[in-house]
Amino acid sequence: MLKLAYQIFDLDPLDSEVISGWLSNPHDILFIYSNPGVGKTHLSAAITHHFLHKNIPCLYLKEKDFINKLREQINDGFSEEQYLKYMCENPLIILDDICSARTNSADDRMTEWHKDMLFTFLDYRVNSRFPTIITSNYSIEDLRKWFHERFISRLQSANNTILLLKGTDKRKEGL
Numbered sequence: 001m002l003k004l005a006y007q008i009f010d011l012d013p014l015d016s017e018v019i020s021g022w023l024s025n026p027h028d029i030l031f032i033y034s035n036p037g038v039g040k041t042h043l044s045a046a047i048t049h050h051f052l053h054k055n056i057p058c059l060y061l062k063e064k065d066f067i068n069k070l071r072e073q074i075n076d077g078f079s080e081e082q083y084l085k086y087m088c089e090n091p092l093i094i095l096d097d098i099c100s101a102r103t104n105s106a107d108d109r110m111t112e113w114h115k116d117m118l119f120t121f122l123d124y125r126v127n128s129r130f131p132t133i134i135t136s137n138y139s140i141e142d143l144r145k146w147f148h149e150r151f152i153s154r155l156q157s158a159n160n161t162i163l164l165l166k167g168t169d170k171r172k173e174g175l
Contacts, residue, residue, distance in 0.1 A: 004050040009043060012166040019043075022161055023050065026092060026131035029122075029160035033136045037169030040135040044096045047133060051092060059090040063098045063118075070117055080117065088124040094133040095121070099146065110146060119151050126154045139164070 002009040002016040004023075009016070022030045032040055044060060051058035061069075066087075073083040087093070098118065099110065110118075125132040134155075136143070140162065144152055156162070 004043075004046040009039070009046070015163060015165055018161060018163050019047075023047065027159070028129055028131065028157070029126065029155065030131075030133045031136070031140075031155055031160060031162045032133065032165050033139050033163070034165035034167065035169065036137050037171040038165050038167040039170060040137075040165060041096055043165075044094050044133060044135055048094055056092060057090065058092045058094065059087070060094045060096065062096045063100055066095060066121070067114055067117065084117070084120055084124070088121060088128070088130075090130075092131045093125065094135075096135045098134055098136045099138050099143065100136075115147060115151075119148070119154075122151060122154050126157055126160075129159065 002011050002019055011019070019030075019032075032043070034040055041062075048058050048060040069087075070080050070083055074080055122134075140152060140155060143155070
């Protein structure tokens, strides 16, 4: 059981222990992945509320919102670097559902620009060692299909925590 602010999560005991440990001492990257419907987004939102309830600044963004905000900045005449720097300097960020964006091509998940922006974000967060939670439906092995080894290496840094969230698709169970 994991209790966050006003919610209780019935997680696998080991998953609960890993997440609780990271929350008690947020550091580096916590990469949480699982099949769709297991509860990553719900958990991410609850973690955001948990930190905000403790008056700890926390920025929650879905990956598509992150990319859309970058595009808006470019359309408004600002550089992507300015926005990335501004965003990456937040003390704690939750980036939910990476690799969920789709292009028109069934073979590719993201444009090269999109991948570059995610790499720049990850590189900054890893180098700064700012606490960051990243969630995905894809394992690191899956991510290797789309990202350069430099991205994977940063994600797998020894300082980071990687967690396969166990569970079943709650949408299919009607929960």
